[in-house]
Amino acid sequence: MKTLAFLPLLVAVATPVGAQDMPKVSATPPERISQLTVFGSDPCPRSTGDEIVICARMPENERYRLPKRFRNKPKSDQPAMAWGARSLDLEYVNRQGLPNSCNTGGSNGQTGCFQQFLAKARAERDYDRRQASPDAP
Template identity: 50%
Template structure:
């Protein structure tokens, strides 16, 4: 027998060994319930027809938004449309206190804009560093 035919024969014989084995629970047709319990709440008991799997979380998490639904990212990405609209009101403004290269005194608003941005960033940083209240 050639090496190629031996390799092919070994590969064909190994295929059934690679087939995934179904879990015993899935074969029996039992239903799985995944439940989150908080604090010292009891976990419901499993029955013959149902397997109950409990995940225990601290009491402080009971009324919080679930982790997968909590927004992440910078405050700018989570900012309300009302706050974004305020920023859009001044877009295209020119003249005194506008921080634009157009019109007389257009540069005069640039320092004020930088100061306001620094205050906003400092407030966001303080808010991010503060632990949530329980």
């Protein structure tokens, strides 16, 4: 009999404070808004149910054009670089630290420095041979 006396107290403790003050949620969903752009004399679609349709009308000659923000971009002063030259630049920059790269950082630099040294030595030797014999091409 004593446990029944504490039942209203347990129910009051289990109910969150302020639950009675919470706003009621309506059963209807919020309105749906559609924003469209129509061109020329195309009709604006009619709204159905809770949907709101907003139409912006543009002239017919704008139908297949690029948007204004993408038209007439100012040309840069720098001429366009060919993709082959750009890829060589990227390859040179990304080569640091790879084998045959000739840099002071990493364990792969010494092989590239030696390769460059050999290439310069061969070029100097070929130049000296060409200078020594005037009939050589």
